[in-house]
Amino acid sequence: MIPAPFAYRRAGSVDEALSLLAEHGDEAKVLAGGHSLLPLMKLRLAVPEVVVDVGRLQDLSYVRDEGDAIAVGALTRHRDLETSDLLAREAPLLSHAAGFVGDPQVRHRGTLGGSLVHGDPASDLPAVVLAMGGTLVARGPRGSREIPAADFFQSLFETAMEPDELLTEVRIPKPQSRGWGFEKFNQRAIDWATVGVAVSGDQRPAIALVNMGGTPLRATAAEQALADGGSVADAAALAADGTEPPSDLSASADYRRHLARVLVRRAVEDARGRA
Amino acid sequence: MQVTIRVNGNNTTHEIEDRLLLVHYLRDVLGLTGTNIGCDTTSCGACTVHLNGESVKSCTMLAAQADGAEVTTIEGLAGSDEMHPMQRAFRENHGLQCGFCTPGMVMAAVGLLREQANPTEEQVRSGLEGNLCRCTGYHNIVQAVLAAAKEGGAR
Ligand SMILES: Cc1cc2nc3c(=O)[nH]c(=O)nc-3n(C[C@H](O)[C@H](O)[C@H](O)COP(=O)(O)OP(=O)(O)OC[C@H]3O[C@@H](n4cnc5c(N)ncnc54)[C@H](O)[C@@H]3O)c2cc1C
Ligand code: FES
Numbered sequence: 001m002i003p004a005p006f007a008y009r010r011a012g013s014v015d016e017a018l019s020l021l022a023e024h025g026d027e028a029k030v031l032a033g034g035h036s037l038l039p040l041m042k043l044r045l046a047v048p049e050v051v052v053d054v055g056r057l058q059d060l061s062y063v064r065d066e067g068d069a070i071a072v073g074a075l076t077r078h079r080d081l082e083t084s085d086l087l088a089r090e091a092p093l094l095s096h097a098a099g100f101v102g103d104p105q106v107r108h109r110g111t112l113g114g115s116l117v118h119g120d121p122a123s124d125l126p127a128v129v130l131a132m133g134g135t136l137v138a139r140g141p142r143g144s145r146e147i148p149a150a151d152f153f154q155s156l157f158e159t160a161m162e163p164d165e166l167l168t169e170v171r172i173p174k175p176q177s178r179g180w181g182f183e184k185f186n187q188r189a190i191d192w193a194t195v196g197v198a199v200s201g202d203q204r205p206a207i208a209l210v211n212m213g214g215t216p217l218r219a220t221a222a223e224q225a226l227a228d229g230g231s232v233a234d235a236a237a238l239a240a241d242g243t244e245p246p247s248d249l250s251a252s253a254d255y256r257r258h259l260a261r262v263l264v265r266r267a268v269e270d271a272r273g274r275a
Numbered sequence: 276m277q278v279t280i281r282v283n284g285n286n287t288t289h290e291i292e293d294r295l296l297l298v299h300y301l302r303d304v305l306g307l308t309g310t311n312i313g314c315d316t317t318s319c320g321a322c323t324v325h326l327n328g329e330s331v332k333s334c335t336m337l338a339a340q341a342d343g344a345e346v347t348t349i350e351g352l353a354g355s356d357e358m359h360p361m362q363r364a365f366r367e368n369h370g371l372q373c374g375f376c377t378p379g380m381v382m383a384a385v386g387l388l389r390e391q392a393n394p395t396e397e398q399v400r401s402g403l404e405g406n407l408c409r410c411t412g413y414h415n416i417v418q419a420v421l422a423a424a425k426e427g428g429a430r
């Protein structure tokens with residue numbers, strides 16, 4: 001399988017990337033690690049006329065301590081998240097979950113920014129960033145803007161990004177409590193989650209669901225039950241409330257609801273065990 | 276466009292189509308057919324090569340993305356006529372049957388040992404999760420990687 005013809009442009013700086021995007025508008029696609037975009041281009045589900053390769057922008061690959069938050073560059077690869085000592089210390093949910101994305105080869109190429117902008121509700125890191133209350137920083141011709149994760153994911157493969165913007169950074173507030181949990185249920189090791197759960201916090205945790213609808217979702221009913229002092233079992237029973245999970249080859253919607261209830265219970269128990 | 280990619284220690288420079296995939300650059304432009312194409316959908320790992328020392332699936336990279344980089348394929352792994360310790364371990368432990376997955380499996384395994392010199396069996400199994408084998412049932416592949424770890428397979 002070969003992508004349809006396109007013109008390849010390599011950006012040497014963020015400014016150059018932005019001016020290439022401004023010049024080519026809707027015809028252009030940003031290429032980061034290429035592990036979502038290239039498979040789509042090979043299937044001709046994406047046929048950009050211009051591909052703007054930002055993969056060499058090393059200054060967008062970092063994990064930094066900024067006091068009350070951790071700043072992660074959009075071009076930081078899954079592998080670098082997985083092996084970051086700073087994340088392991090300050091935001092272990094993110095580094096742990098990054099180690100479950102795809103397989104080692106995928107993690108050597110795929111980036112945090114690509115995972116978020118791609119907007120696939122079956123991806124792990126969007127739910128993690130949502131649970132952690134992250135903020136995404138986008139740069140465009142009109143300057144920089146900050147978008148809370150809760151507003152970023154809009155519908156299936158749709159995010160708040162404009163075509164002429166580049167995601168530059170993800171800011172993760174340092175968790176207030178030590179607990180966290182992550183559960184990913186899949187049939188084969190390299191598969192996307194049939195259902196996944198990211199839990200940040202322990203007594204009143206934020207709970208985000210993978211692949212339970214068109215975007216990553218907060219399990220608000222379960223969160224509220226825990227905040228009101230309910231038992232983990234009672235709260236987990238509400239995990240699928242308000243969701244509209246898909247039915248596909250790996251699972252029916254009903255089975256996904258069942259998985260969400262089981263996985264939320266496990267992930268919250270783990271979070272409390274770590275607290 | 277023109278790319279210069281250092282492949283197995285030699286600089287190669289070619290005029291290519293922008294959309295050329297790295298695996299096709301290796302196989303069709305350079306004639307290095309040791310790197311196989313199995314699934315063509317990033318699932319099987321048969322096309323695994325090293326990019327600047329790390330395992331990657333060459334069916335899911337543009338040759339243009341490797342411009343200026345260092346690529347090692349199965350042909351360049353040993354660096355001489357002798358086999359690399361990982362290749363030897365695959366042979367001695369019967370880590371292959373038809374051999375189709377083997378180049379990618381060996382490259383992924385060497386990449387794994389570079390990141391984790393003394394893995395447990397469990398770590399070998401998860402470290403090779405991006406590579407599929409239709410023949411062996413994996414048992415002997417895992418034994419081969421564990422044996423290679425003892426013989427300096429990370430080289
Ligand atoms: C075999 C396989 C298994 C996988 N398994 C999983 C899994 O289990 N869980 C999971 O979460 N993911 C999985 N993935 C997806 C993987 O995480 C991708 O790496 C990721 O989704 C995309 O990151 P990328 O850097 O490769 O982005 P690209 O493919 O380069 O880009 C993806 C999209 O984001 C846009 N984009 C990228 N970066 C930016 C930026 N900085 N600013 C603006 N737009 C940008 C691109 O234009 C494109 O639309 C898998 C992928 C493969 C091939
Ligand atoms: S051919 Fe590249 S992963 Fe299967």
Ligand code: FES
Nearest residue numbers: 372374408409410
């Ligand atoms: S030996 Fe035949 S596919 Fe692995």
